[in-house]
Amino acid sequence: MQSQHHMLPLVVNGVSYVVNGKAIIEDVSFTIEDAGLTVLLGPNGAGKSSLLKLCHGLWPLSSGSIRWGDADVQDAKQKQAMVFQRPVLLRRSAAENVDHVLKLRGASSADRARVIEESLEWAGLADIADMPARKLSGGEQQSLTIARAWALNPEVLLLDEPTANLDPAATRRVEDLIRSFAEAGKKVIMATHNIAQARRLADEVLFLNHGRLLEQAPAEQFMSGPSDPLAARFIAGELVE
Amino acid sequence: MNEFSNAFRTALHLLVEMDPGLLEVVLLSLRVSLSAVILAAVFALPLGAFVALTQFPGRRGVVILMNAMMSLPPVVVGLVIYLLLSRTGPLGTTGLLFTPTAMVIAQCVLVFPIIAALTRQTVFDLHEEYDEYLRSVGAGTRQKIATLLWDGRARLLTAILAGFGRAIAEVGAVIIVGGNILHSTRVMTTTIALETSKGDLGMALGLGIILVLIAVAVNTAVVTIGGGANQRTV
Numbered sequence: 001m002q003s004q005h006h007m008l009p010l011v012v013n014g015v016s017y018v019v020n021g022k023a024i025i026e027d028v029s030f031t032i033e034d035a036g037l038t039v040l041l042g043p044n045g046a047g048k049s050s051l052l053k054l055c056h057g058l059w060p061l062s063s064g065s066i067r068w069g070d071a072d073v074q075d076a077k078q079k080q081a082m083v084f085q086r087p088v089l090l091r092r093s094a095a096e097n098v099d100h101v102l103k104l105r106g107a108s109s110a111d112r113a114r115v116i117e118e119s120l121e122w123a124g125l126a127d128i129a130d131m132p133a134r135k136l137s138g139g140e141q142q143s144l145t146i147a148r149a150w151a152l153n154p155e156v157l158l159l160d161e162p163t164a165n166l167d168p169a170a171t172r173r174v175e176d177l178i179r180s181f182a183e184a185g186k187k188v189i190m191a192t193h194n195i196a197q198a199r200r201l202a203d204e205v206l207f208l209n210h211g212r213l214l215e216q217a218p219a220e221q222f223m224s225g226p227s228d229p230l231a232a233r234f235i236a237g238e239l240v241e
Numbered sequence: 242m243n244e245f246s247n248a249f250r251t252a253l254h255l256l257v258e259m260d261p262g263l264l265e266v267v268l269l270s271l272r273v274s275l276s277a278v279i280l281a282a283v284f285a286l287p288l289g290a291f292v293a294l295t296q297f298p299g300r301r302g303v304v305i306l307m308n309a310m311m312s313l314p315p316v317v318v319g320l321v322i323y324l325l326l327s328r329t330g331p332l333g334t335t336g337l338l339f340t341p342t343a344m345v346i347a348q349c350v351l352v353f354p355i356i357a358a359l360t361r362q363t364v365f366d367l368h369e370e371y372d373e374y375l376r377s378v379g380a381g382t383r384q385k386i387a388t389l390l391w392d393g394r395a396r397l398l399t400a401i402l403a404g405f406g407r408a409i410a411e412v413g414a415v416i417i418v419g420g421n422i423l424h425s426t427r428v429m430t431t432t433i434a435l436e437t438s439k440g441d442l443g444m445a446l447g448l449g450i451i452l453v454l455i456a457v458a459v460n461t462a463v464v465t466i467g468g469g470a471n472q473r474t475v
Contacts, residue, residue, distance in 0.1 A: 082373075
């Protein structure tokens with residue numbers, strides 16, 4: 001699977017991100033080789049969202065480098081989609097929200113109509129296609145942002161705490177969509193502070209705290225016994241700060 | 242009091258009869274002010290959005306200037322346009338002074354800063370929310386502006402109506418550059434000023450009533466659209 005993936009490996013080398021003299025991310029290096037679902041795990045304020053946004057090229061690095069396969073961050077962005085913690089939805093119908101990204105990518109109008117229908121169908125949103133997006137429930141809104149990502153057919157999906165504001169039923173629905181993204185051969189990288197969610201979804205875990213990467217391990221190995229003592233306390237359910 | 246009720250009776254009579262003289266003045270008013278607002282909006286919407294989205298040296302100054310120009314005194318605008326268009330002025334050869342076109346230009350100058358400044362604020366606020374999404378999907382500046390203007394449409398329409406309200410109600414600029422010429426550049430506000438000074442209060446009051454009705458209609462539209470927009474942003 002790795003050989004077909006143009007975006008892998010993701011190589012993050014000595015990356016720091018400093019805002020007003022405060023290091024949000026401090027000298028983080030890692031390589032992600034395999035497709036599947038990688039979780040950035042850690043308590044709130046660990047720097048998970050920041051790292052995700054740096055990898056997506058939304059913010060400039062203070063130092064270090066990031067490469068996706070042969071591509072630099074800005075080129076790689078065109079083959080990625082990102083889903084944010086608070087769904088960013090345009091003041092338009094659900095279908096028009098999907099149409100917006102397709103138009104930006106220059107899709108023909110015949111293709112757009114087909115892809116909109118397929119994506120909404122895929123996310124179980126076909127019957128609310130014409131509803132104003134911002135009138136939808138929280139779970140539907142986040143499903144719609146994932147459907148919009150799906151419409152772009154990206155090689156990589158990045159998600160920043162996609163279920164942090166959702167109830168269990170909506171969380172299950174969104175997790176199913178995320179899983180089917182990974183099963184379709186896409187690389188999925190998700191930030192979460194929720195250990196149970198990491199347990200349900202992750203193939204690989206990167207554990208962060210205070211802007212530093214403390215451990216990278218296959219999910220099974222990490223969950224059964226992380227080598228980092230802080231990570232061990234975190235998955236045991238202690239309140240790590 | 243008797244004078245007022247007489248004037249009121251005459252005014253109602255003119256309104257009900259659809260007096261041709263009154264109608265001519267009302268229609269010219271609407272034509273001039275609508276043209277001015279549409280012309281101003283065509284340039285002010287993209288400019289306001291551009292200033293909201295881009296960083297350039299002196300941007301702060303431009304924002305302050307745009308906000309300050311919202312309260313430009315109409316007589317001063319009228320005077321400056323008059324000087325530009327008068328026979329000896331730099332644009333004197335155009336022969337536009339004392340024409341409806343000159344009135345459109347003057348009102349356009351008055352309305353432009355209102356629409357531009359309110360557009361800048363609307364687009365700026367919306368951009369805070371959409372910024373990461375737009376950059377994530379790789380939107381260029383023009384695509385960002387188009388997206389933000391469309392999604393801010395309810396508030397922008399309110400801004401345009403506010404501009405129209407200012408244009409239709411002002412007298413200082415149009416009386417200077419239009420000259421208040423019968424059958425040519427006479428609009429509602431200039432007629433009210435003239436007829437009042439002549440003592441023909443019926444005509445003045447009739448036009449006054451129409452102006453107030455237009456103001457009420459515009460503000461009703463503002464409240465209705467604004468209320469709808471607020472619901473949509475929740």
